[in-house]
Amino acid sequence: MRLAAISIDLDEIHHYYAIHGLTGRGRATDLVYDRAVPRASDWAQALGVPLTFFVVGSDLSRPENVETLRALASQGHELANHTLSHHYDLTHRAPRELEREVAGGIDALLRATGQRPTGFRAPGYLLSDELVGVLGALGVGYDSSVFSSPAYYAAKAAKLMSMRLRGKSSRSVRGSAKALLAPTRPYRLGTPYWKAGRGLPELPIQVTPGTRLPYIGTSLVLSGPDGARLLTRTLMLEPFVNLELHGLDFLGADDELDDLLPHQPDARLGRAHKLAALSAAVELLRKMGFAFIRLDEAARTVS
Ligand SMILES: [Zn+2]
Numbered sequence: 590m591r592l593a594a595i596s597i598d599l600d601e602i603h604h605y606y607a608i609h610g611l612t613g614r615g616r617a618t619d620l621v622y623d624r625a626v627p628r629a630s631d632w633a634q635a636l637g638v639p640l641t642f643f644v645v646g647s648d649l650s651r652p653e654n655v656e657t658l659r660a661l662a663s664q665g666h667e668l669a670n671h672t673l674s675h676h677y678d679l680t681h682r683a684p685r686e687l688e689r690e691v692a693g694g695i696d697a698l699l700r701a702t703g704q705r706p707t708g709f710r711a712p713g714y715l716l717s718d719e720l721v722g723v724l725g726a727l728g729v730g731y732d733s734s735v736f737s738s739p740a741y742y743a744a745k746a747a748k749l750m751s752m753r754l755r756g757k758s759s760r761s762v763r764g765s766a767k768a769l770l771a772p773t774r775p776y777r778l779g780t781p782y783w784k785a786g787r788g789l790p791e792l793p794i795q796v797t798p799g800t801r802l803p804y805i806g807t808s809l810v811l812s813g814p815d816g817a818r819l820l821t822r823t824l825m826l827e828p829f830v831n832l833e834l835h836g837l838d839f840l841g842a843d844d845e846l847d848d849l850l851p852h853q854p855d856a857r858l859g860r861a862h863k864l865a866a867l868s869a870a871v872e873l874l875r876k877m878g879f880a881f882i883r884l885d886e887a888a889r890t891v892s
Contacts, residue, residue, distance in 0.1 A: 593830040593879040594792070594887045595871070596641040596669075596733065597629055598710065600835055601648055602846075604675055607760035609852040610752060620844055621836030622654045628839040630661060632864060636871050638881040643671035643710045646697030655701045662702050667883040669708030670694035670729070678762045680717040687723045695727065707885050710734050714794060715764040721782045724789060731888030732778065733831065736794040737771045741803045773801065775829055775891045790891035792884055795831045797823040806834035806867065810855050813862065814869040821873045829887060830879060832870070838863055 601621045606612075626642075633640045642661060648654050662668055672679065673693030679686075691709065698706045707730030711720065714736035724732060742764075752759050771783035773796050779786020795804035797820060802808065804824065809817040824830050837853075840846060841860025849856045855863070875881070 591828055591830075591877075591879045592887055592890065593832065593874050593881050594641060594884045595633070595638055595832045595834065595881065596643060596710070596884055597834045597836060597838075598643045598671055599626065599645060599648065600671075600675060600837070601645065602837075602849075604645075605837065605849055605853060608677070609849070610757040610759050611848055611852075619651070619653075620840055620846075622648065622651070622657050624844060625836035625839035626657055626661070628860075628864075629834075629836070630664065630666070632839070632867070633666070634664075636868065638871060639665055639667070639883045641667040641669055641708065641884040643669050643708070644694070644698060644706075645671045645675045646673040646694040647675075649697045649701045658698075658701055662704065667708065667885050668698055668702060668704070668706055669710065669733075669884065670698060670706045671710050672712055673697065675712045677713045677715075677760045679712055680715045680720055680764070681762060684719055684723070687720050688727070691720075691723050691727055691729070695729075707731060708733060708888070713762065713764065714768075715762065716768070716782050718780060718782055721778055721788065729789065730885065731790040731792060731891070733792040733794070733833075733884055735768065735771045735783070735791055736796070736803070737769050737773050737783075738794075738796045738801050738803045739769055740801065742766065742769060773798070774827070775831075775887070777891065790888040792829075792831050792887055792891070794833045795824070795827075798827065799823075804830070804832065806832070806838035807855050809870050810838055810858055810863040810866045812866065814865045817866040817870040818873050821870045821877070824874070825877060829890075830874060831884070831887070832874075834867065838867065 711734040778788035
């Protein structure tokens with residue numbers, strides 16, 4: 590039986606402002622929790638798939654968000670740790686801060702739901718051996734951050750370079766090109782983390798075999814339903830598919846994303862078009878024989 594998992598990173602809108610060097614928070618402060626999450630949960634229910642949500646701990650200081658997450662947990666979805674504050678430059682920070690960020694994310698979820706999360710995803714897909722050490726020390730069950738896509742890496746480097754040339758600063762960092770040497774299928778983290786070893790189970794973000802194009806929400810919605818099916822067909826021989834989405838994938842051009850429009854091509858798309866692309870991918874994966882499970886269940890199958 591081949592397995593697939595869908596996860597959604599709940600990066601709230603202000604994180605996108607930070608990436609693009611925009612000041613202020615705009616009008617769209619809580620759109621991910623207030624609009625994207627209910628839509629994602631309806632979407633998953635209609636397709637009959639479980640989801641794994643990666644939660645930024647600091648967002649749980651808003652009581653409405655806590656209620657939203659409790660509802661997701663009661664529907665059988667997994668809640669996992671996306672750090673306390675979602676610092677894009679986390680891997681550049683001091684060891685004590687790494688610990689504070691990972692432990693803070695765990696504690697926030699534990700307080701909100703009474704359950705300790707087992708999964709972790711780093712902001713911006715960036716790991717380091719120090720951060721992996723902290724995950725191990727804090728008893729994290731699995732990681733899902735490795736993203737071995739040269740195309741994604743090149744696009745991010747070009748974007749940061751162009752911002753620098755225009756004198757703008759981004760909160761995002763490029764990360765080491767070494768991560769591109771990491772396995773593209775589930776493995777156990779070694780030393781360095783991009784080599785297979787005996788450590789934590791790692792469930793890498795999906796890339797297409799050979800070409801290693803990103804197989805994530807952004808690329809699916811930008812490709813549209815037909816393009817999403819083409820990308821999905823390339824996964825025919827994969828034993829496991831790890832589809833990573835963002836809350837933003839469930840917001841559309843009618844959702845007051847005005848400030849982001851010049852920077853974020855996927856913010857210009859209509860919501861129905863985006864959902865159609867995501868559904869096309871999931872329906873085809875199922876037709877190809879994939880069964881959908883949560884990431885914590887997938888991690889248990891990594892030997
Ligand atoms: Zn994120």
